[in-house]
Amino acid sequence: MRLTYTSDVWWKNAVVYCLDVETFKDGNDDGVGDFRGLTQQIDYLAGLGVTCLWLMPFFPTPNRDDGYDITDFYTIDPRLGTLGDFVEFMRTAHDRGLRVIADLVVNHTSDQHPWFKEARSGKDSPRRDWYVWSDTPEPDDPKQIVFPDKEDSIWEYDEGSGQYYLHSFYRHQPDLNVGNPEVRDEITRILGFWMELGLSGFRVDAVPFLIENVNPKLAEPHEFLADLRAFMTRRMGGAILLGEVNVPYEELVKFFGDGLGDQITMCFDFIGMQKAWLSMARNDATPLADALRERPAPPKDCQWAVFLRNHDELTLDKLTDEERQEVFDAFGPSEDMQIFGRGLRRRLPTMLGGDLRRIKMAYSLLFSLPGTPVIFYGEEIGMGENLDEEGRMAVRVPMQWTSDGGFSRAEPVREIPEGSFAPDRVNAADQKRDTHSLLRWFQLLIERYRECPELAWGECTVLDAGHPAVLAHRCDADGATVVVAHNLCDTARDVELTLTGLEGYQLTDLLVDGAVEVPEKGTVRLPLDPHGTRWLRASPPKIAPEDASVKSH
């Protein structure tokens, strides 16, 4: 039975919106975003059309890694509100039909977490084995160092207890030992706790590190992921894990659960994302088209999460040195835009030079790619970064609600960007009133994406567009078809597409007015504007386009 519209597999065509409570909206005038502020903005998010919020870490933290260094997994950072505020927020989100997931950061804790303080108190501490210790660590492999600007080893000597502890990230983030069954139980309890408070799942931070990185005691690393997923499904059928798994496709399929689909529900497509940027840098769709062809189909009920930017640097680690340089040259030529030698600390609109046509094309491409789109707050209005902020914080700027900022009535916790991406130029209030704005474009894309489940879970075929600058693909599901074309370059292109099985069909534009008929020989000519995009619904003769989409069963 194919229950397309029931939302039993809601994640397969969700629209995920990632935000940081701290930078979204200040509800108590102290300059820091909080759950009360976020709750006030739920109608904005519902109006945008997103269906699932992903909250970045909101737990107590010394904030040395923007909350990815946690000291208590069972409550709220007091700067962001109380558990009571959280529950009110959850109620409001659910009331508006939004699901909520949160970052699950359990590869490590803060070194200020009481567990670590106890563990480091001595070799005999009952918590000692909650972390990973060594008398003689293996020499470092430079590839393992995630933050090469700050760390030169993944082991840190602990003077007090006389051993080294493992930290895959910063030295103040000791790795938990998930080889220890007590730690695994505790992680499961954390999931259970937040699911009981209404979360529909988790974005799992740093998955390969969590289960595989030099963790000598975990005999069957993937079993842990399957156990977590089984636990969640027992408690809540539709709960999901959205995994940060930046590894090559052939390794990645193991994280879905090798054909079984019983581990990570959705994995981010880091390769597709990087190839999309390479394609944009070259105005040549070939790298992205190749990635789409190479990308394995996810197991049934699993899904790819597609994205162009996130809260971290735009990582280009899977490109060759020459390819990475091409993207740097095109989108981040100056050194202060680059980070860790492998990425860019910029947001998409600035990288595309503020060119609205090109920005709209990029997001249209994102929403049309097979998978579940994930966007980072502020992308919908085209916010820029603030390079004066340290490292990856450059892109985590306060949300721009109105021409004077509108994030807080007090001095905001982080500086508001100046210049051509400042709030007086880029803000939600103005864009709501402007039918040509990026915000309105996002609303349209989201509406159409939701109306065309073929895009998310249909069979995707990359078409020969006859011109390297154009990516054309079709998505077929249950006898319904959507055809999509994107022109990556800034000159108009006419493409010819052969659409087997659609001879004599009508193609109706879903983003603008227009329609074209597929001639009997099956090859249709499609004009594309500079950076033009077309989403076309195929309908058989005499059937209205609105009636030609995937039907419920």
Ligand code: BGC
């Ligand atoms: C997150 C980062 C964070 C790191 C350590 C990641 O992969 O996306 O923002 O610094 O994990 O938790």
